[in-house]
Amino acid sequence: MATASKLNTTLKAFIAAQPLFFVATAAPDGRVNLSPKGLDSLRVLSDTKIIWLNLSGSGNETASHLREHPRMTLMFCAFEGDARILRVYGKAKATHPGELDWADLLYHFPAMAGSRQVFELEIDLVQTSCGTGVPLMQFSAQRGPTELLPFYEDLGADGVRAYWNRKNAVSLDGKKTGI
Numbered sequence: 001m002a003t004a005s006k007l008n009t010t011l012k013a014f015i016a017a018q019p020l021f022f023v024a025t026a027a028p029d030g031r032v033n034l035s036p037k038g039l040d041s042l043r044v045l046s047d048t049k050i051i052w053l054n055l056s057g058s059g060n061e062t063a064s065h066l067r068e069h070p071r072m073t074l075m076f077c078a079f080e081g082d083a084r085i086l087r088v089y090g091k092a093k094a095t096h097p098g099e100l101d102w103a104d105l106l107y108h109f110p111a112m113a114g115s116r117q118v119f120e121l122e123i124d125l126v127q128t129s130c131g132t133g134v135p136l137m138q139f140s141a142q143r144g145p146t147e148l149l150p151f152y153e154d155l156g157a158d159g160v161r162a163y164w165n166r167k168n169a170v171s172l173d174g175k176k177t178g179i
Contacts, residue, residue, distance in 0.1 A: 004126045006047035011086060011126065015044055015076055019139050022075040023052075023119075025065035025092075030173035033061035039144040043108045048123045050074065050088065051105060055144070056114035056152055056160060056168065063094045063117055063178050064171035072121050080138065083131035090123040096178055112144075114152030114160055116168065116179075 007015075015021075019038055026032040042052040052074075054062065066072070072092035078084040094117045095101050105118040152160055164179045171177060 001127060001129045003128075006123060007044060007088070007126055008047070011128070012044050014078070014084060014086060015042070015050075018076045018078075019142065020077075020079075021052075022077075023062055024073040024075070025062045025069075025071065027065045027068040027171075027173070027175065030171070030175070031061070033059075033065060035062065038142050039112065039148075040110055041112075045108075048090075050121045050123065051108060052119050052121075053106070053109045053112065053115055054094075054117040054119060055112060055148060056116045056163060058167060059172065060116070060164075060168035060177040060179060061171050062119065063096075063168075064173070064175045066092055066094050066119075067176065067178060072119070074121065077134045078131055079134060079136065083134065085129045085131040085134065087127045087129075088121065088123055089125040089127070090121045092119050092121045094119055094178060113149050113155075116164065 021037050021042060022034060023037055024032065024034045037052065042050065044050050070091040070093060072090060074088045076086040095105055096117055106115065155163060168177055169179045
């Protein structure tokens with residue numbers, strides 16, 4: 001296991017090659033949340049900053065947790081090629097549609113229906129480990145372009161906002177999410 005305080009060129013290339021990453025957050029009390037993320041939704045802006053676009057879903061735990069405690073961990077696993085696990089730790093914040101920096105952050109990503117937040121992670125620790133316990137699996141395709149995105153496109157902007165109010169305004173623990 002190796003640790004550092006920032007990403008290097010090799011780790012940035014590893015991140016760019018991964019079709020999937022995992023996000024973990026936790027409020028001071030309540031449930032820990034771990035979510036898989038895909039699509040073209042993550043950008044490494046510098047050695048110490050990552051942003052990722054969060055699309056609408058059935059829950060909104062990450063946003064809720066960050067309102068109480070800003071810690072976040074991102075994990076990347078090599079399912080193909082050389083074995084590697086990369087964890088990136090730090091403090092994060094959420095920016096929602098209509099907030100001051102929304103347009104500037106959203107600019108980094110392709111337009112995607114249901115875009116709900118952009119999360120900014122300021123990295124304070126980077127950890128790599130061998131990953132030899134992670135299975136080899138072949139990536140075939142992202143589901144989002146054929147399943148997730150059309151659902152939110154069909155809802156339209158007003159329908160997405162209504163969905164957020166119905167499904168994303170509070171966490172599983174009943175805490176506000178910022179929606």
